[in-house]
Amino acid sequence: MARIDGRAADQLRPVEIIPNFNKFAEGSCLIRCGNTQVLCCASVEERTPPHVPEGEGWVTAEYSMLPRANRERSKRDIAKLKLSPRSAEIQRLVGRSLRACVDMKKLGERTVTIDCDVLQGDGGTRTASVTGGYVALALALKKVGAADALVDQVAAVSAGIVDDQLLLDLCYEEDSSAQVDLNCIMTGDGKLVEIQGTGEGRAFTVEEQRALVDLCAKGIAQLQTIQKNVLEG
Numbered sequence: 621m622a623r624i625d626g627r628a629a630d631q632l633r634p635v636e637i638i639p640n641f642n643k644f645a646e647g648s649c650l651i652r653c654g655n656t657q658v659l660c661c662a663s664v665e666e667r668t669p670p671h672v673p674e675g676e677g678w679v680t681a682e683y684s685m686l687p688r689a690n691r692e693r694s695k696r697d698i699a700k701l702k703l704s705p706r707s708a709e710i711q712r713l714v715g716r717s718l719r720a721c722v723d724m725k726k727l728g729e730r731t732v733t734i735d736c737d738v739l740q741g742d743g744g745t746r747t748a749s750v751t752g753g754y755v756a757l758a759l760a761l762k763k764v765g766a767a768d769a770l771v772d773q774v775a776a777v778s779a780g781i782v783d784d785q786l787l788l789d790l791c792y793e794e795d796s797s798a799q800v801d802l803n804c805i806m807t808g809d810g811k812l813v814e815i816q817g818t819g820e821g822r823a824f825t826v827e828e829q830r831a832l833v834d835l836c837a838k839g840i841a842q843l844q845t846i847q848k849n850v851l852e853g
Contacts, residue, residue, distance in 0.1 A: 624793050625654070632777070632789045632839050633744075637755055637850045647760030649850070651752030654791055655742035660752035662760035665731045677727030677769070679757065681714035683707050683749055685738040710746045711736070713814065717750045717805045718757055720813045721772035728769075732760060743792040747776035747803055751843050758851055773808035775843040779832040781824065788835050800824045804836035808844060 627633070633654030642648035647662035672678045684707055687693045697703050714736060722732075734756055736749035754774050761767050780790045781800035790798060799821035805813040817829055 623787065625791065627789075629785060630788050630835060630838060632842055633791065635843065635846055637752060637846060639755060639759060639850050639853075645756070645760070646763045647756040647758065649752050649755045649759070650739075651748050651755070653744055653748045653751075653789070655740060656744050656748050657738070657740040658745060658748045658752050659735075659737045659739055660749065660756040661735045661737075662753075662756040663733045663735070664760050664764050665733070666729065668729050668731050672724075672729075672731075675729065676724040677722075677730040677732070678724065679715065679719045679722050679727075679732045679734070681711045681718060681734040681736060681749070681753060683711035683714060683736045683738075683746075685741055685745070689738045689741040689745075710749065713746055713803075713805075713816070714749050714753055717774050717776065717813050718753055720805075720807065721754065721770060721774045722757070722761075723769050723771045726769035726771070727761075727766055730764070730766065732757060741792070743790050743795040744778050747778050747805075750774060750776035750805055751847065755847055755850055758847075773844055773847065774805060774813060775840045775847060776803060776805040777836050777839040777843060778803050779835045779839075781828065781832070786828075786831055786835055788839050800828065800832070802829070802832045802836070804833055804840065806837060806840045810837060810841075 636652040638650045641650040645661035646664045734753040780798035802817040
């Protein structure tokens with residue numbers, strides 16, 4: 621099967637991460653994955669929520685899509701007077717993923733909030749938010765003198781089965797027609813943080829799931845190299 625953009629089945633879309641995109645945030649970047657663009661900003665507060673143990677910090681995330689991030693205008697969450705279920709689910713995913721790479725005791729009594737705003741959505745906005753959110757988080761921790769709290773690296777990518785073929789990093793057209801859709805988040809040493817897999821057109825086997833995870837692992841390794849180059853550059 622020929623992909624809509626001519627990529628190989630195991631090939632990522634072109635990825636670009638522009639650090640320090642926002643002037644005011646402690647850490648920020650714009651991440652582009654193909655035609656998907658997400659602005660990630662990390663803000664640091666010298667306080668923590670009530671549920672956090674004394675002497676520890678907290679990392680959380682918020683996610684939203686701008687009204688014209690999609691092919692048709694969508695209403696802002698504020699216009700609906702509540703966060704959409706999809707946005708709530710995604711921001712919890714991003715928060716969980718980024719907490720996996722932070723030592724909360726080394727962070728100290730600080731809260732880091734990662735705002736992920738989708739400027740343009742063409743598939744993979746949640747995985748781009750995790751990958752870009754990590755870069756924004758790393759930059760913020762370095763700026764406030766808490767770089768040692770970052771104890772691991774995380775990145776994320778999607779894979780799926782389209783017309784019975786396994787494909788990495790689905791764009792919108794592929795995602796919308798996928799028989800199976802899977803999002804994968806991994807640490808720097810290849811350990812899994814989270815897998816979200818759904819059979820949308822058919823059920824899938826354990827062997828297919830493993831093959832999709834292996835495909836994601838290849839893409840995530842490439843994304844983590846890009847993250848490192850950005851942070852070291």
